[in-house]
Amino acid sequence: xxxxxxxxxxxxxxxxxxxxxxxxxxxxxxxxxxxxxxxxxxxxxxxxxxxxxxxxxxxxxxxxxxxxxxxxxxxxxxxxxxxxxxxxxxxxxxxxxxxxxxxxxxxxxxxxxxxxxxxxxxxxxxxxxxxxxxxxxxxxxxxxxxxxxxxxxxxxxxxxxxxxxxxxxxxxxxxxxxxxxxxxxxxxxxxxxxxxxxxxxxxxxxxxxxxxxxxxxxxxxxxxxxxxxxxxxxxxxxxxxxxxxxxxxxxxxxxxxxxxxxxxxxxxxxxxxxxxxxxxxxxxxxxxx
Amino acid sequence: xxxxxxxxxxxxxxxxxxxxxxxxxxxxxxxxxxxxxxxxxxxxxxxxxxxxxxxxxxxxxxxxxxxxxxxxxxxxxxxxxxxxxxxxxxxxxxxxxxxxxxxxxxxxxxxxxxxxxxxxxxxxxxxxxxxxxxxxxxxxxxxxxxxxxxxxxxxxxxxxxxxxxxxxxxxxxxxxxxxxxxxxxxxxxxxxxxxxxxxxxxxxxxxxxxxxxxxxxxxxxxxxxxxxxxxxxxxxxxxxxxxxxxxxxxxxxxxxxxxxxxxxxxxxxxxxxxxxxxxxxxxxxxxxxxxxxxxxxxxxxxxxxxxxxxxxxxxxxxxxxxxxxxxxxxxxxxxxxxxxxxxxxxxxxxxxxxxxxxxxxxxxxxxxxxxxxxxxxx
Numbered sequence: 001x002x003x004x005x006x007x008x009x010x011x012x013x014x015x016x017x018x019x020x021x022x023x024x025x026x027x028x029x030x031x032x033x034x035x036x037x038x039x040x041x042x043x044x045x046x047x048x049x050x051x052x053x054x055x056x057x058x059x060x061x062x063x064x065x066x067x068x069x070x071x072x073x074x075x076x077x078x079x080x081x082x083x084x085x086x087x088x089x090x091x092x093x094x095x096x097x098x099x100x101x102x103x104x105x106x107x108x109x110x111x112x113x114x115x116x117x118x119x120x121x122x123x124x125x126x127x128x129x130x131x132x133x134x135x136x137x138x139x140x141x142x143x144x145x146x147x148x149x150x151x152x153x154x155x156x157x158x159x160x161x162x163x164x165x166x167x168x169x170x171x172x173x174x175x176x177x178x179x180x181x182x183x184x185x186x187x188x189x190x191x192x193x194x195x196x197x198x199x200x201x202x203x204x205x206x207x208x209x210x211x212x213x214x215x216x217x218x219x220x221x222x223x224x225x226x227x228x229x230x231x232x233x234x235x236x237x238x239x240x241x242x243x244x245x246x247x248x249x250x251x252x253x254x255x256x257x258x259x260x261x262x263x264x265x266x267x268x269x270x271x272x273x274x275x276x277x278x279x280x281x282x283x284x285x286x287x288x289x
Numbered sequence: 290x291x292x293x294x295x296x297x298x299x300x301x302x303x304x305x306x307x308x309x310x311x312x313x314x315x316x317x318x319x320x321x322x323x324x325x326x327x328x329x330x331x332x333x334x335x336x337x338x339x340x341x342x343x344x345x346x347x348x349x350x351x352x353x354x355x356x357x358x359x360x361x362x363x364x365x366x367x368x369x370x371x372x373x374x375x376x377x378x379x380x381x382x383x384x385x386x387x388x389x390x391x392x393x394x395x396x397x398x399x400x401x402x403x404x405x406x407x408x409x410x411x412x413x414x415x416x417x418x419x420x421x422x423x424x425x426x427x428x429x430x431x432x433x434x435x436x437x438x439x440x441x442x443x444x445x446x447x448x449x450x451x452x453x454x455x456x457x458x459x460x461x462x463x464x465x466x467x468x469x470x471x472x473x474x475x476x477x478x479x480x481x482x483x484x485x486x487x488x489x490x491x492x493x494x495x496x497x498x499x500x501x502x503x504x505x506x507x508x509x510x511x512x513x514x515x516x517x518x519x520x521x522x523x524x525x526x527x528x529x530x531x532x533x534x535x536x537x538x539x540x541x542x543x544x545x546x547x548x549x550x551x552x553x554x555x556x557x558x559x560x561x562x563x564x565x566x567x568x569x570x571x572x573x574x575x576x577x578x579x580x581x582x583x584x585x586x587x588x589x590x591x592x593x594x595x596x597x598x599x600x601x602x603x604x605x606x607x608x609x610x611x612x613x614x615x616x617x618x619x620x621x622x623x624x625x626x627x628x629x630x631x632x633x634x635x636x637x638x639x640x641x642x643x644x645x646x647x648x649x650x651x652x653x654x655x656x657x658x659x660x661x662x663x664x665x666x667x
């Protein structure tokens with residue numbers, strides 16, 4: 001009679017009206033803003049059949065854009081993997097003045113609009129920029145070529161790995177590493193056998209997010225690339241060029257590739273999260289048993 | 290191996306964690322670093338281990354200066370409060386870690402490592418859990434694995450940071466006994482940090498009492514309890530009842546309470562410290578003391594009956610304003626003290642701190658009215 005489940009003791013927000021209202025709003029929003037556009041992309045891309053899609057994708061400029069995008073991602077991801085891990089290690093394992101400031105600074109790429117970031121790089125490293133004019137004397141051009149694209153992409157994606165690692169490493173503390181060093185292990189051995197296994201899944205998650213963003217970055221890249229077809233055009237820029245050329249089908253074909261990468265990213269992310277929960281659950285049930 | 294700590298200073302920002310600390314830890318003995326939180330005991334242990342570096346001062350093992358030696362090369366065993374087991378390794382892999390980390394030339398063969406791990410698992414009585422992961426173990430099991438891991442490479446020095454702090458009372462008692470046996474068997478030079486006086490007094494050969502970055506007193510447990518050097522040690526080691534007042538004409542007075550101090554010449558502020566077993570409860574004031582108290586609580590659990598009393602017409606020193614007196618179960622059965630009863634505390638032996646003195650004077654009320662019980666013993 002005094003059961004907490006009796007109908008008299010309803011929890012806050014438990015009324016059926018509120019519940020279904022909230023659910024419908026959430027579902028409607030998700031369908032209208034997320035699911036329908038995603039379906040439309042694939043629908044449009046395949047509107048003229050698989051053959052046309054293949055033709056559009058095997059166009060030489062599209063192939064070049066795909067190649068450049070993958071090349072940029074292939075450089076960006078390892079750079080940020082190393083940078084992010086080193087940074088997370090630094091701010092969670094050492095105490096030094098300015099540490100809090102550094103943690104805040106990591107977020108700058110999130111706070112600054114990518115276009116602004118692109119412009120800053122152009123000002124600094126462009127032909128007439130502070131560093132750029134000096135580099136020009138040595139015949140080095142960064143802007144309007146692939147190094148510039150890699151630079152802004154690294155900038156835009158640099159928080160992802162560090163942001164994933166810092167809370168986890170803070171929570172795990174450094175006791176295990178201290179235990180390792182007391183037991184005589186070298187720094188490399190500690191990193192390989194103790195730290196790395198503990199942060200493995202967060203690291204993979206960070207890499208997946210970095211990769212997704214590196215492949216899809218538009219704003220910053222569009223400022224520094226110069227949009228030279230077949231030379232400095234990445235896939236997102238290519239989509240825009242095709243669209244402006246009134247090649248709607250071609251634009252959607254390339255867009256479907258990007259969307260495909262996004263869906264794949266989500267799938268990997270889901271899997272990683274599922275792995276983590278499963279390991280946790282298994283440990284807990286075994287502990288209880 | 291003896292451990293010598295010489296003039297260690299350590300600061301964290303504005304906080305002076307250790308203030309010119311010097312210590313000698315004898316070989317083969319189990320030493321306790323005892324103190325409240327913030328007293329610097331863990332910092333001192335971590336500096337001895339090499340996990341923390343001192344701002345100034347030296348640490349040496351058997352006369353050899355190790356201040357600049359890396360933790361990795363000090364060859365010590367260290368046990369962490371929260372075990373710090375490697376969560377991605379099995380129990381056996383955890384224990385083998387130190388042996389696996391040895392430089393190639395000193396590293397035993399795979400088979401030898403396996404054999405040694407087997408021995409250690411037998412020693413901690415957990416051979417059936419070799420392939421479990423730390424998350425699957427209970428707290429007591431984890432701490433035993435951590436101990437086995439720390440001694441796998443046969444270190445001469447074993448350092449333990451609050452080793453039983455996170456365990457429940459029953460497990461803690463078992464593990465304490467087990468650690469003592471382990472220590473006696475292997476003859477380490479061991480130091481363990483604790484804030485639990487009972488644990489320190491029961492387990493160790495020598496106790497170092499610390500407070501606010503200073504060493505207050507170093508002594509054997511029995512001596513330490515019987516002859517505390519300072520008010521701090523007195524307060525910190527076990528329950529103590531304090532009467533703080535003015536001495537005039539050989540009488541310490543505060544409010545309605547007074548105690549005659551035979552042969553005292555001092556006039557002015559003084560504090561009388563009395564342990565729960567140094568006080569007797571009577572239904573009327575004695576000739577040498579008038580300490581009226583009202584009974585607040587009676588606890589029968591244990592080998593003695595613990596009576597908590599609140600001063601009546603005067604105040605005790607300390608935040609809770611409570612006196613604690615231990616009486617035997619026989620006395621309890623005779624007198625049947627119950628909550629709300631008025632009683633008079635009759636001190637038999639006391640420790641008097643006068644003025645700003647840090648050393649107490651022991652007071653005996655020998656010729657005063659002693660209970661028959663005491664007279665029999667004398």
